[in-house]
Amino acid sequence: MSSMPMLPFTRPCIDERTISDVAAVLRSGWLTTGPGCAELEAALSTRFGGRPVRLVNSGTASLELALRLCGIGAGDEVITTPLSWVATANVVLAVGATPVFVDVDSRTRNIDLDRVEAAITPSTRAVMPVDWPACRSTATTCMRWPGGTACG
Numbered sequence: 001m002s003s004m005p006m007l008p009f010t011r012p013c014i015d016e017r018t019i020s021d022v023a024a025v026l027r028s029g030w031l032t033t034g035p036g037c038a039e040l041e042a043a044l045s046t047r048f049g050g051r052p053v054r055l056v057n058s059g060t061a062s063l064e065l066a067l068r069l070c071g072i073g074a075g076d077e078v079i080t081t082p083l084s085w086v087a088t089a090n091v092v093l094a095v096g097a098t099p100v101f102v103d104v105d106s107r108t109r110n111i112d113l114d115r116v117e118a119a120i121t122p123s124t125r126a127v128m129p130v131d132w133p134a135c136r137s138t139a140t141t142c143m144r145w146p147g148g149t150a151c152g
């Protein structure tokens with residue numbers, strides 16, 4: 001083992017309440033969609049003003065679900081960043097669409113909105129930026145075009 005100090009990618013917040021809540025779920029025998037899921041969906045819905053909330057099992061699943069809910073599929077293009085986890089582009093392929101990579105801004109590491117505009121074609125259905133808040137050195141900016149909005 002190296003004695004080098006670990007530089008955490010993210011530092012999770014795991015307190016005693018989290019541990020005891022997880023233990024309660026494990027003891028209940030419900031490892032998938034048990035009553036705890038319905039409770040969390042209801043609590044989140046209340047927090048977001050009554051909007052419908054559904055839990056999914058991963059970030060990848062949520063991205064794919066979002067694309068499917070938007071009706072994105074074969075023949076469509078989705079503009080995204082090359083600076084992300086592979087799931088970002090993989091979900092575009094999973095729904096049968098084509099990922100179109102646009103380079104990032106060298107200061108923010110977020111997708112460069114000035115370059116996004118040039119990549120929009122009649123087949124563009126969405127822009128999937130990835131926000132790297134730790135790298136952001138400028139305020140978020142948004143662009144709009146007929147049928148879409150992107151923030152970076």
Ligand SMILES: Cc1ncc(COP(=O)(O)O)c(C=O)c1O
Nearest residue numbers: 058059060061084085087088130
């Ligand atoms: C930007 C981004 N999108 C999607 C994912 C995939 O999330 P998950 O591992 O929960 O499927 C990750 C995971 O690191 C990510 O960093």
